Amino acid sequence: MSFRNYKDKIEEGDTAILYLSNNLYAIDVRPEMKNKKGEIVENVYQTPFGALKVRTLIGANYGSRVELSKGWGHVIQPTPELWSLTLPHRTQIIYTPDISMILLQLDLVPGSIVIEAGTGSGSLTHALIRRVRPHGHVYTFDFHEHRSKVAQEEFQEHGIADFVTAKHRDVLADGFGEELNGKADAVFLDLPSPWIGVPHVLNAIKNQGGRFCSFSPCIEQVQRTCLALQDHGFQEISTMEVLQTEIKITRRTIPVRDLSFLKQKSSVSPVEEKPSSDTNYVVGTWPQSTPGHTGYLTVATLPPPYARSKPKKTTKVENDEKSTENGDKMAVDE
């Protein structure tokens, strides 16, 4: 229940994040658990620094130190960001750098109504809920029944089920449902063929207009989505990529090589040809390997009907070789 309100102390049923020498673990705070044979046993969480009796966390303050047999760690109340880093993966997920941009690009604020498909592992959903609550709502869809169900249970356990409706549905085939017609401020799609969903987005977005965003790993998906958006009267269509790099900070001692003494004849001979002293820097090192691509974010505004541009000519420009086709191609103007 620890995703809903700020808390000072850990209670039974919370998810607590254990921070242990640069690693994060999500712990389900239950004093007991079922073992493989189905027997109720003491819940003991194994860490690289020794075992942790989960029972001992209950009543502890968030932010406080936890003693382990071979060291210690700290417990932190989960946030959607910490959850994205520790959640059980049922699908590929979206991480904080993209999530942050998605929230801002969709113009989401408390009170917004947002539609998401697919739910996947719920990484983005947690962040959407946090942004739109208490007056807003997230409608999230997945055509994978089990994923949809597990996500719903997770929202329940995390105490945020009031702000989200998770449904099992193929949104490309069946849209978002009539009850959502004209209800959404924003729609987000993370599924393989977002362009097929664009006509449904048109139905779901409020009459006063709204925002759209899709996340696609491949540029071909982006091209098709952009064409569909243009054909349906969206404006401010734009595609971007966001990457975050973590810089490693270290103090480095480096040798200093003095060459200036060579200008004068030295009294001391022979002179040793090696670095004469050391100096210190705090340096930031860019990682050898860092995320190079996650996905393209394509965003657009659906203006209200009165401001939508009526399609004039099809946007297709084909790169044809034969000049004989030019005549046809140019005749598409109405």
Added chain:
Amino acid sequence: MANEIKIGDYIVIQKHNYKKLHKFNKSDSTINLGKDTINLEGLAGCPYFSVFKLIPKSNKKKREFTVELAEEAVKLTDEIDIKVSGNDNRNILDDGRSQKLSAADIETLKTDSNKASDIVETLISNSNTFHNKTEFSQDKYLRKKEKKYFEYFQVLKPNLRIISEIMYKLEPNKIQNLRIDTLSQIITMVNIHCEGNHLLYDSGSNGLVAAALLSAIGENTTGKLVHMHPGNMSQKQALLAMNFPEEQLARCVSVNVYSALRQFYQGCDTNNSAPQEEKTEGTEETSMKRKHEETSEECPSKKSKQDNENEPSENDNTNVPDPPRENKKPKWHFDNIAASEILQNKMDSLVIACKEDPQNIFNELVSFVKPGRPFVIYYNVAEPLQQLYMQLKMQSNVAALKLTCNWMRNYQVLPDRTHPEVTMNASSGFLLSGYVLK
């Protein structure tokens, strides 16, 4: 309806791909777009997203315009029908003589024509090479001309996305190069949402960070923001441009960092003697004066509401309005007390976006943050954050300490012509983030 353009609103004028923020303070207020001066009479009452056509006033040379509500913006590519194109550019020689019209001809054309498409069509028909160009280059040409001759603009409602984009494009150094992706991460990294007390120290983002945090705190919620700044007046441009309702804006308590901390640690002086200070002439005396007054003021037993005052200024050099002599205390007096009360209850997050060395500021302000809660510090170069990183690592009173940097690239997506934009905004500063431990 909230969807109508109202006098008093901040509005965004979008002409082609250029956006400008404007305070629509009277029905016939004027705005300058490039060399054009546009009178906005007629906007009030129209719904947002409306498109307006620029109507030249009698003398076209002066580039003064009035506006007229339009059905939609007509695109050149839709109006101009191109009959023939070439296959490649093997026969195109750019010797500067392909245009038959002289510069003077073109000038007269511009003043005489009423429609952009007429101008461009005349240009095209007098060009020797246009029809040999490939369809792609013709398209590119029209897009370029469209940008130049576009006769329409649309009115948009400001929001964080648009304001951040405008401010970054216009004067990135006024907001410490804080780009939209980095701004978006500041909000999520410290878990800003509808609840909690959030602490911000900001000395140079023109109110952008405060606007970001307050927008995520939301309307009709319980969250509060204490917005500390070093000057006499907080920088508020972005905050005001958001058109927040009063209720929401009131939950952002902007205070001078010295006064607020003095109030917190020393309480207010109960010495009842009236402020003694004579009117100092010096311009930079204000903060001294302030200090003096503050310590000689009595503590109000009840916080009285007295909120109307003139703060539309966007820079912090404006003088503090002279406090009325008698019982009426200035707004900042009550703001300091309010901020200090919120600080007593401890904060749920800490955001610093500063020009000064962040180290001292962080060390002081972190004591207000509850254990287990996140912080983030923005700085436009890495070195000060690297120093602070080393210090915090040694103290080990924070967890998950991370220094990050972002990269963002926009794409041109056109059929068969998709590629990254040819220029990218490469500077967006650094974030040092983590969680406060007990």
